[in-house]
Amino acid sequence: MRVAVIGAGPAGITAAYELAKGGAEVEVFEASPSVGGMAKTIDLWGQKVDIGPHRFFSSDTRVNNVWLEVVGRDYEMVARLTRIYYKHRFFFYPLKALDALGNLGLFQAAVCMLSYGKEKVVPTEQDGTFESWVVSRFGRRLYEIFFKTYTEKLWGISCTELDADFAAQRIKKLSLFEAIKNSIFGGKGNTHKTLVEQFAYPTGGTGMVYERMAERVREHGKLHLKRPVKRVLSEGGTVVGLELEDGAVERFDHVISSMPLTLLVQRLDAAPEAVKEASRKLSFRNTVLVYLKVEAKDLFKDNWLYVHSADLKMGRVTNFRNWVPQLYGKEESTILALEFWCYDQDPIWKESDEALIALASEEIRKTGLVGDAMISAGHVYKIPRCYPVYGRGYKDSLKPVEDLLKSVSGLTVIGRYGAFKYNNQDHSILMGLLAAENLLGDAKHDLWEINTDYESYQESSVITKTGLVKEMA
Numbered sequence: 001m002r003v004a005v006i007g008a009g010p011a012g013i014t015a016a017y018e019l020a021k022g023g024a025e026v027e028v029f030e031a032s033p034s035v036g037g038m039a040k041t042i043d044l045w046g047q048k049v050d051i052g053p054h055r056f057f058s059s060d061t062r063v064n065n066v067w068l069e070v071v072g073r074d075y076e077m078v079a080r081l082t083r084i085y086y087k088h089r090f091f092f093y094p095l096k097a098l099d100a101l102g103n104l105g106l107f108q109a110a111v112c113m114l115s116y117g118k119e120k121v122v123p124t125e126q127d128g129t130f131e132s133w134v135v136s137r138f139g140r141r142l143y144e145i146f147f148k149t150y151t152e153k154l155w156g157i158s159c160t161e162l163d164a165d166f167a168a169q170r171i172k173k174l175s176l177f178e179a180i181k182n183s184i185f186g187g188k189g190n191t192h193k194t195l196v197e198q199f200a201y202p203t204g205g206t207g208m209v210y211e212r213m214a215e216r217v218r219e220h221g222k223l224h225l226k227r228p229v230k231r232v233l234s235e236g237g238t239v240v241g242l243e244l245e246d247g248a249v250e251r252f253d254h255v256i257s258s259m260p261l262t263l264l265v266q267r268l269d270a271a272p273e274a275v276k277e278a279s280r281k282l283s284f285r286n287t288v289l290v291y292l293k294v295e296a297k298d299l300f301k302d303n304w305l306y307v308h309s310a311d312l313k314m315g316r317v318t319n320f321r322n323w324v325p326q327l328y329g330k331e332e333s334t335i336l337a338l339e340f341w342c343y344d345q346d347p348i349w350k351e352s353d354e355a356l357i358a359l360a361s362e363e364i365r366k367t368g369l370v371g372d373a374m375i376s377a378g379h380v381y382k383i384p385r386c387y388p389v390y391g392r393g394y395k396d397s398l399k400p401v402e403d404l405l406k407s408v409s410g411l412t413v414i415g416r417y418g419a420f421k422y423n424n425q426d427h428s429i430l431m432g433l434l435a436a437e438n439l440l441g442d443a444k445h446d447l448w449e450i451n452t453d454y455e456s457y458q459e460s461s462v463i464t465k466t467g468l469v470k471e472m473a
Contacts, residue, residue, distance in 0.1 A: 002025045004242055004252040005026060006029055007417070008223065009038060011432045016256075016432075024221075028221070029227050029228070032225070035207075036210040039209075041205030044293075045377060045379075047320070049327070051383065052289060052339060056201070060460070062433055064462070066433060067200075067209065067429065068463065076200075077198050079198055080198060088368065089103050100146070113139075119135065131162075153313075154387070156342065165390050204326065229244055229259060232264065234270045238408070257418050260284060265404070266279060266280075283391070284384070289380070291379040292377075293335055294334045294335075294374070295333050296334055296371070314364075316338075318336065318337040321335070338360045353379075398420055401420075412439075415428050427450060431447055
């Protein structure tokens with residue numbers, strides 16, 4: 001079986017890794033010069049940094065087994081600290097009720113509790129939006145403080161235009177009541193993936209996982225970097241190969257695609273115009289990452305911060321000195337990554353590197369997080385189409401696209417880009433694993449069912465510093 005894999009991000013390279021292990025003849029085509037996609041690690045100023053914060057955590061034994069198989073003992077457990085920065089104050093995230101209400105002050109705390117109480121008496125009508133979903137669980141005042149500004153920064157649309165599906169997948173088990181329970185009982189008996197206080201992190205950065213998978217693929221197959229795919233070729237509803245951007249045509253028995261679903265459909269011969277039109281209604285959000293080299297070591301203790309202040313354009317700050325010491329070695333400086341989100345047409349996407357570094361430097365100064373420490377250098381990294389936008393009613397546009405892609409024999413789509421799902425690493429790794437199983441044996445996994453809120457029906461486990469610890473399913 002000759003299999004082509006489009007894209008060497010977590011989903012694509014995992015699929016190729018498993019196929020290579022299983023004896024398939026596999027070739028990977030990656031448009032960029034390196035593997036890892038959004039989870040790659042880069043060298044910068046004598047240190048290693050990821051493309052934003054990438055915490056790996058899974059309770060799925062299949063996913064954990066392959067992660068440990070690749071990483072071995074080259075990881076450490078990192079104590080997670082992530083807080084919300086709002087009006088020069090820091091709030092724990094996930095929210096801890098006593099901390100949040102105490103930080104807000106007596107008056108605001110009273111308003112928040114009254115607002116929450118009102119929801120219990122007269123619930124907000126659910127209209128399918130992110131706003132109505134969150135307000136019903138936290139009350140309007142807490143929603144306005146801790147969800148609205150940040151969410152609208154991330155997506156560039158009003159929370160009344162964002163689908164409730166996003167909240168249901170990402171924060172479905174959180175509420176003020178849940179937060180109070182966690183404050184009092186420390187999360188015992190009501191843990192959720194977003195509440196974990198430790199996570200396993202590779203000593204060579206997140207990208208190390210996918211670089212090692214790529215080594216295995218090179219040993220048993222082919223990995224082509226800087227070779228973008230133009231389109232998937234099909235005849236009579238069956239995939240026959242790929243056309244590359246350089247004009248070359250390659251024949252394959254099966255194609256696993258993690259390229260942006262919208263681009264795939266627009267260039268697919270088998271796609272009717274009506275389906276192409278539906279795909280045009282689906283959009284992705286871009287990220288601009290600005291790395292700053294700060295000449296100080298102990299700036300703040302968080303792995304990353306969510307920036308909810310409306311007067312700042314940035315949405316998140318990562319402090320790479322608070323992950324594992326192997327990232328910075330003997331270097332005395334700290335690398336911070338500031339994230340800005342935008343669409344292609346937004347001015348910030350077209351700004352020069354110099355202007356973006358100046359903006360990031362100005363904003364980090366405003367927070368007081370770096371004090372008077374010198375910012376000695378800056379670096380800009382732009383990522384197009386990195387977040388699938390769950391606009392209100394997006395499923396109506398996605399459904400005909402999904403139906404078409406299911407009907408094309410020899411084609412599998414996976415990953416955040418490929419399946420238009422807001423995946424974390426573990427979801428993408430799982431999609432890659434299951435895609436390979438479908439081709440190597442008699443498995444018939446429906447990959448469209450893998451969402452960011454999936455629960456493992458297999459044996460449950462977690463990675464600890466001593467390895468895999470199995471739990472009751």
